[in-house]
Amino acid sequence: MHELSHYLLDHQTPYLFSDFPLFYIDASPLQELEANTLSSILLFPRKAIEHCAKNSFSIHRIKNEYGISEQLIRKEINMSGALKQFKGWSPFKRLAIDQESEI
Numbered sequence: 411m412h413e414l415s416h417y418l419l420d421h422q423t424p425y426l427f428s429d430f431p432l433f434y435i436d437a438s439p440l441q442e443l444e445a446n447t448l449s450s451i452l453l454f455p456r457k458a459i460e461h462c463a464k465n466s467f468s469i470h471r472i473k474n475e476y477g478i479s480e481q482l483i484r485k486e487i488n489m490s491g492a493l494k495q496f497k498g499w500s501p502f503k504r505l506a507i508d509q510e511s512e513i
């Protein structure tokens with residue numbers, strides 16, 4: 411998703427394959443930040459965060475259903491402001507059922 415984000419953002423950097431830029435190289439730190447930000451949003455968009463909040467999903471359930479890392483989930487939830495909007499939602503609180511399913 412990161413490399414696709416470079417492409418979608420039309421980053422003009424050298425790339426290894428000329429027909430389709432699969433791997434951008436030597437992107438600037440700003441372009442890397444932009445690509446990381448867009449890829450995170452694409453993987454876990456605001457609408458998905460709202461869905462998780464409205465259904466009181468735990469971070470463990472989000473990981474399983476969306477196939478994304480806990481680090482990305484935590485970052486996007488914190489950046490989205492969803493915890494303030496959905497005050498009763500506590501996705502980082504571990505539930506007994508989550509702990510059982512990891513065994």
Ligand SMILES: [Zn+2]
Pocket residue numbers: 412416434437441442445
């Ligand atoms: Zn990159």
